[in-house]
Amino acid sequence: MLFSAASQPSGAPVKSNSFNFPEALAEKYRPKKISEFIGVTRAKKALAKLAAAPYPSSWLFYGPPGTGKTSMALAFAAAINGEIHHVPSQKCNVEELDKVVKQCWYAPHGGTLHVVIVDEADKMSFPAQLAFLSKLDATGFPPATIFIFTCNSTSGLEPRFLSRTRQIEFSLADFAADIEAFLRKIWKLEKGEGKPNFARIVASSQNNLRDALMKLETDLLAGPEEYKEEVKVAKPVLAPVLVKRVHRRETCSVGRAAALKAWETRRANARKAA
Ligand SMILES: Nc1ncnc2c1ncn2[C@@H]1O[C@H](COP(=O)(O)OP(=O)(O)OP(=O)(O)O)[C@@H](O)[C@H]1O
Numbered sequence: 001m002l003f004s005a006a007s008q009p010s011g012a013p014v015k016s017n018s019f020n021f022p023e024a025l026a027e028k029y030r031p032k033k034i035s036e037f038i039g040v041t042r043a044k045k046a047l048a049k050l051a052a053a054p055y056p057s058s059w060l061f062y063g064p065p066g067t068g069k070t071s072m073a074l075a076f077a078a079a080i081n082g083e084i085h086h087v088p089s090q091k092c093n094v095e096e097l098d099k100v101v102k103q104c105w106y107a108p109h110g111g112t113l114h115v116v117i118v119d120e121a122d123k124m125s126f127p128a129q130l131a132f133l134s135k136l137d138a139t140g141f142p143p144a145t146i147f148i149f150t151c152n153s154t155s156g157l158e159p160r161f162l163s164r165t166r167q168i169e170f171s172l173a174d175f176a177a178d179i180e181a182f183l184r185k186i187w188k189l190e191k192g193e194g195k196p197n198f199a200r201i202v203a204s205s206q207n208n209l210r211d212a213l214m215k216l217e218t219d220l221l222a223g224p225e226e227y228k229e230e231v232k233v234a235k236p237v238l239a240p241v242l243v244k245r246v247h248r249r250e251t252c253s254v255g256r257a258a259a260l261k262a263w264e265t266r267r268a269n270a271r272k273a274a
């Protein structure tokens, strides 16, 4: 058997962590605290302050994939002991929104505030964006609620929607060295054998930490991937021929000129001697 299904009656809904198998690296090493994130300095600073004194507000985390937007929203919710309402983009229609926001008018279960996380907000329907306009206005804003939207790009979002959110950019572009050190640490903790090319993993992942962890996970299972030297692109066949022809023509003309000069010198010398 691949993994143990201890105490799971067959056919019952699977409870998370009820199976005994190792976690994916991206999950295992997902930062749980705001301070644990690599890079994203402005986000860490702003959210640590907000967590110390939270107030109803709406935020938009935007930036490339695998830079920690969703993880940061979850870490923030954990920091304030908030009640999380997670809305994936495919479900972000007016009906779903109304349902979630209605719950936010009641006191949060056990926690301090409601934290509504809307992932891939740029994919939400236009009517859903419009519906949010009134909910994010002071008159319709549910009490004790923080909205966090995440997206890769703000270009698909309504300007009126954008102007109702505080925006924080997520990027790991300047943190390649930190990502490399992080991968190195994980490799050691996971007792990886061999030496992966960490710098190469970071570069080929384009600073997408999720991608980098996926690559590292494959290396842990299959052994470090050998990166071959880059193959140089061959020059087009025609170019050298043309160059050669031009070169030959030049050589010919240079040769003829030299011969002419030599003949003139010889003739001048002969006249002088006569
Ligand atoms: N800044 C970071 N510091 C540490 N780990 C990170 C960071 N960013 C991403 N990760 C790792 O990558 C995984 C994926 O991150 P996350 O899902 O938060 O990215 P995202 O920005 O929401 O991506 P997407 O735009 O694709 O939704 C996390 O589980 C975590 O392991």
Ligand SMILES: [Mg+2]
Pocket: 069, 070, 071, 119, 120, 150
């Ligand atoms: Mg995300």
